[in-house]
Amino acid sequence: MQTQNINTLCVHGARDENNRTGAVTVPVYQSATFAHPSVGESTGYDYSRLQNPTRESLEKTVAALEGGTDALAFSTGMSALSVLMELVSSGEHVIASCDLYGGSVRLLDNVVKRRGISVQYLQTGDISAVEQAMKDNTKAVFVESPTNPMMQITDLAAISSLCKKRGILMFVDNTFMTPIFQQPLSLGADVVLHSGTKYLGGHNDTLAGFLVTANAELSEKLRFFYKTIGACLAPWDSFLIQRGIKTLALRMERITDNAKKVAAWLETQPKIQSVLYPGKSGMVTFTTDNADTARQILGGVKTILFAESLGGVESLITYPIMQTHADVPVDVREQLGITDRLLRLSVGIEAVDDIIADLENALL
Ligand SMILES: Cc1ncc(COP(=O)(O)O)c(C=O)c1O
Known part of the structure; x- marks a missing residue:
């Protein structure tokens, strides 16, 4: 090659x-x-x-x-x-x-x-x-x-x-x-x-x-x-x-573009207390004001799917405390900040306005 x-x-x-x-x-x-x-x-x-x-x-x-x-x-x-x-x-x-x-x-x-x-x-x-x-x-x-x-x-x-x-x-x-x-x-x-x-x-x-x-x-x-x-x-x-x-480079470009915009939008939301985004790729972790808001988002999203895993063309949202990190000992989770207010979003390649509108509706 x-x-x-x-x-x-x-x-x-x-x-x-x-x-x-x-x-x-x-x-x-x-x-x-x-x-x-x-x-x-x-x-x-x-x-x-x-x-x-x-x-x-x-x-x-x-x-x-x-x-x-x-x-x-x-x-x-x-x-x-x-x-x-x-x-x-x-x-x-x-x-x-x-x-x-x-x-x-x-x-x-x-x-x-x-x-x-x-x-x-x-x-x-x-x-x-x-x-x-x-x-x-x-x-x-x-x-x-x-x-x-x-x-x-x-x-x-x-x-x-x-x-x-x-x-x-x-x-x-x-x-x-x-x-x-x-x-x-x-x-x-x-x-x-x-x-x-x-x-x-x-x-x-x-x-x-x-x-x-x-x-x-x-x-x-x-x-x-x-x-x-x-x-x-x-x-x-x-x-x-x-x-x-074959489409990895293309997807990562679009996903990063989308994730940057989603992270910036989340930062402006009164019910979102903190947003963690490393500036590249599609993973955005955020905390809500309380556990009810976190559950409301998980239950309310429609375009974004409430599912384990990440990195695909579809946006997925995960509740680490109950899914990916359920087996991590409770004291370790608490020390790390993996609480019932923490959500992890894997931003996909959909139109970013649709992803944001979905989160906005879920937060109403
Ligand atoms: C960072 C990371 N490493 C390893 C794994 C394990 O990979 P698999 O689910 O393909 O066994 C995962 C799965 O979520 C992951 O997120």
């Missing part, structure tokens, strides 16, 4: 290596297994848990978008995180951002810790706190920036230089920003994680997850766990995510 501009990569990131027909999209190779030309020979494809041409072309696209050399496509973001945590062994220590996506907290607290790994949550935006928490057995720092839902920002390059000095791995969940706005590998991260279900897929119709790295040794280890655990993305779902990515 000659062109390196990310807008073009979204459209042409990978081609079908086996294409003899001129098809402009990569076909769905709906095959579980592949015939060998002769004993000891392979076409490069043996069994779809290991390699599949449709998934491979998607993986090449995502690797190119994140500036990595390898990307692994998973059935969900959570399965990507499970495999990522296989890089950490019993007796080792992980530092993680304190308001990670609730499902990530559930995995770390109930699955990873059971393997004898200690996990310490802190504000990774506080660089000296991260430095102080680093111990001899610290294996990795896992950062979400901005965090979900409190939009806390971490200086990824600063964390990376701390990690590099000590030989600690740095993992970044880049679901919210996407490679259009943030490329953590270029800031020193070792592995980037995505819930591909969100902006990459972009249509609220397919679950997917990704791990991306530019480190050959890590890629080999991750691929070993990937084929062994078997949480790979199916061919048809790979096709759908690849199709979604």
